[in-house]
Amino acid sequence: MTATVLPTAPTAHRPAHRDPNVLRWLAAYASSMVGDSVYYLALSWAAVRAGSPAQAGAVMSASALPRAVLMLFGGVVADRLGPRRVVIGSDAVRCAAVLAVAALLFLTSPGLWPLALLALVFGTVDAVFMPAVGALPARVTTHDQLARVQGMRGLAIRLSYVVGAPLGGLGVAVGGAAGAFGLAGLLIAVSVPLLISVRVRDLPTEGRAAVPTPWQDLRAGLTHVRRHRVLAPLMWAIALGDLGFVGPLNVGLTLLADRRGWGAAGLGWVLAGFGVGAGCAALLLTVRGRLPRAGLVTGCTALAGAVAIGALAFVPGLVGAVGVALLVGLFAGLSGALCQALLQTHADPACLGRVTAVSGLVSLGLAPLTMPLSAAAADAFGLGPVYVVSAAVCGLGGVVALVAPGLRRAELPR
Structure with a gap:
């Protein structure tokens, strides 16, 4: 599927949160992300029902390999064809694949093979979808609004987490796995006409x-x-932050809740605290639109977030852990959003898909590999040392941002 790039630039001097063009893009992005959340819940449910736990785990991880291997070339595709065209095509393929599996599950009981195939398709498509998604904001708004757009994007991600899981559960309860897959496909489908209606601007280096x-x-x-x-230093800061963040805030929190006796409810409260903090960071950027001395703020908030991550393992009570998780979400969310805004405003527009792919390769391809390592280290050495080492790795990302002159002095456009 193709989409025509219109030469008309986004409305000048209009804040992104009041620009109908940006809001159409945001609605498309939110719908696609909610559909993703429903899809992953449906895939997990269907895989557990159709096979053993080990087989279900293999199905759930099947998308990781093609996504990691093909991500960099996905950035090349996004830059050559244009990010909107790639996102529209990717959403169309994902929608068709999910609806096909929904129909198959509704008519027959085919076992695990269509689920594994679907996961592979998603991973392959994600390799081009994710760099294009990261490159698209620069096409729908002006550079001075990119920080605000990153805040709006963060709010959409929080919304997808809050809404997607209950919707997926409702889909499973009403129509089983087939119903949940069908709901996911419809939500992803909603994004396609919205994206077609979005105007994108020509970049100065196009042609x-x-x-x-x-x-x-x-x-x-x-x-x-x-x-x-x-x-160059920004990529190191992003990589170190993601490598130190993923393990403690995923498998680490589950182990911490289990060993402290907080149970699933306690884990949910800690995750909610993190979500509230990240949502506040996204709201701050959405409202303010720009923070002065963005590079310096990125380094300082990354260091503060690292300290909060390390403190999580040493807070004995649930209430304290929720408060610390809120700080982790606030600082990590703010530094992460500023990193993405700096990436988009300083990269050559013609290379933006490839630049986004480099950062995405670490975040989505390499960082998840730390989860089994974190679990093994926690069994061998305890949770305290694992959290301290992870916090140190995250802190190194903040140090890189502060000691690299170009990044420390980097500013967002006015």
Whole structure:
């Protein structure tokens, strides 16, 4: 599926949260993310019902490999074809795949193979979808509104977490796995006409001759990142932050709740505290639109978030843990959103898909690998040392942001 790029730029001097064009994009993004949440719940439910726990785990992780292997070339595709065209095509493919599996489950009981195939399709499509999603905000608004758009995007992500799980549970309760997959497909489908109606602007570097081969295109993008005074340290800061964050805030929290006797309800409260903090950070950027000295604030909030992550393992009571998790969400959410805003405003627009793919490769491809390592280390050494090491890794990301002059002095456009 293709989409025509309109030359008309987004409305000038209009805040992003009042721009109908941005709001259409945000509605499409939110609908797609809620559909993703419903899809993952339906996939987990169907896999557990159709096979053993080990088989279900294999199905759930089947999308990780193609996503990690193909992510960088997904950035090349997004830059060559345009991010909106790629997102529309990706959502159309994902919708068709989910609805096909829903129909198959409704008519027969085919076992695990269609679920594994669906997960592989999602992983492959995600490899091009995610870089394009990251590159699209720069096409629908002006540079001075990108921080606000990142805040709005953060609020949409929080909404998808809050709404998606109950909707998925309702879909399973009413129509089983087939019903939940059907609901996920419909939610993803809603994003397609909304995206078609979104106006995107031509970038200043569009129209240049493309690099002859995808490999050379990829190398050009990686060289752009490596030689850039802001992007090079920013990628290290993002990578270290994600590598230290994923383990403690996923498997680590589950183990912590189990060993402290908080149970599933206590775990839910801690996660809710994190979600509230991240939502507050997103709301702050949405309202303010810009924070001065963005590079310096990124480093300071990353360090503060690292301290809060380390403190989680040493807070004895549930109420204290919820409060600390709120601080983790606030600081990590703010530093993460500022990182993405700096990435989008300092990258060459022609390379934005590839730049987004580099950051996404660490966040979505490498960082999840730390979860089994964190669990094994917790069994061997205890949760305290694991949280301290993870906090140190996150803190190194903040240190990189503060000691690299280009990143520390980086500003967001006015």
